[in-house]
Amino acid sequence: MAQAGLTLIELMVTLTVMAFLLLLGVSLGGDWVNGSRTQQARGDLEQGWGVAKALALRNPCQTHEGQAAAVLTLEHLAGAGYRLLVEAAQGSATCNYLSSRTVPTWSAQLPAGVQVLVDGAALSEGAQHSWGIDNRGLPVGATGASLVVQRGGAQNDETIQWY
Numbered sequence: 001m002a003q004a005g006l007t008l009i010e011l012m013v014t015l016t017v018m019a020f021l022l023l024l025g026v027s028l029g030g031d032w033v034n035g036s037r038t039q040q041a042r043g044d045l046e047q048g049w050g051v052a053k054a055l056a057l058r059n060p061c062q063t064h065e066g067q068a069a070a071v072l073t074l075e076h077l078a079g080a081g082y083r084l085l086v087e088a089a090q091g092s093a094t095c096n097y098l099s100s101r102t103v104p105t106w107s108a109q110l111p112a113g114v115q116v117l118v119d120g121a122a123l124s125e126g127a128q129h130s131w132g133i134d135n136r137g138l139p140v141g142a143t144g145a146s147l148v149v150q151r152g153g154a155q156n157d158e159t160i161q162w163y
Helices: 008-058 096-100
Strands: 070-077 081-088 106-109 115-118 128-133 145-150 158-162
Touching (some): 008 070, 008 145
Antiparallel strands (some): 070 128, 081 106, 115 145, 145 158
16 A cells, blocks of 8 residues: 555654754854844944044144044943944134034944943943044054954954054
8 A cells, every 4th residue: 555645753854854954044043143243333343443533634623743633432322232423623722623513523323232342341331432543543642442342152253453
C-alpha cells in the first residue's frame, strides 16, 4: 500500500528545522539592527566633528589663536538618548554671525539605544561633554578625544579618534 501523507516523525523533523532557522534568523536580524544603529551614530558623530571643524576654520566670530572658534557638544538627555550640537564660539563682542543665525548651527539626535563612552567613561544622563576647535581646525588644548559607540554587544562597537 502506498503512503498518502507525512509521518509524525517527518513532520516533527521539519518543524524542528524550521524553528531552528527562525531562531537563527531572529538572532542575526537583531545583531544587524544593533550594528546599523551604532554605525549611524558613528556617522552622526563624525559629521558633527566635520561641521564643527568647518565652522571653526571659517571662524565667523574672529576668535584668536588658541581659543575655540566652534564647539561640538554631546548631551545625554534624560530618557531621550544623545543629542549633538555645533555652535560658533563668541569671539568678538559684536559677532554678526551669532545674531543672524539660529543657535545651534547644526544638531542631530543619535539613534535610540546607543551608549557613548567618552575617553573610556560613560556619559551619565543629564551630563554633556564639549570639544572646542580652534581657527586652525585643531582641538583646543590639543587633547583630542576617544569615543566608543555601543549597542548590543562588543561585536557592534564603533571606535572614533579625534585629534
